[in-house]
Amino acid sequence: QKEVEQNSGPLSVPEGAIASLNCTYSDRGSQSFFWYRQYSGKSPELIMFIYSNGDKEDGRFTAQLNKASQYVSLLIRDSQPSDSATYLCAVNWEAGTALIFGKGTTLSVSS
């Protein structure tokens, strides 16, 4: 059973702080890893994806991947109230197949 685990939260941070979101996955053969953001009642929107071990930065967002530990994280710098949402970690085990999602972490950024 392929699984993606996330702490459901809520994770609360003050405006301007760094939010750290974590995700673990069960299958070492996993190929690619995605972070989606989902606002209440809306469909997910992609923040970023990562394939290789290490860090990948895109604006205020940094994804970190450690395949040996089967761990992927998302850092949000200078958190804004508009970042308040549920963050979904998703894993692609095999090319052409669907993404498997974690349960999501709810982030609340207070002004």
Place this chain on the structure above:
Amino acid sequence: GAVVSQHPSWVICKSGTSVKIECRSLDFQATTMFWYRQFPKQSLMLMATSNEGSKATYEQGVEKDKFLINHASLTLSTLTVTSAHPEDSSFYICSARDPGRGNTGELFFGEGSRLTVL
């Protein structure tokens, strides 16, 4: 680019009736589309993989006779919830990959369809 559109966004129906949800890729062709279901406060659960011109592949526990999927063209997949019951009330979301964007694995999602069965 890579726009996926769903219709309807909201639907309310009576128990025992059938509801059809359409998913269209507007600016690319999708040989495969994925249907997910999301209950309140839960994650996206894969229901089935829709393949153009062939039968859909359903995930374990998803009744293929209840959730009929038709992928008749490269831009349209439909999900029909037959004999709907209140427990089928959920947020249904379709997704697809745009082959023109390379093999990134990224899924593009439709807006979702909120089904409420009375």
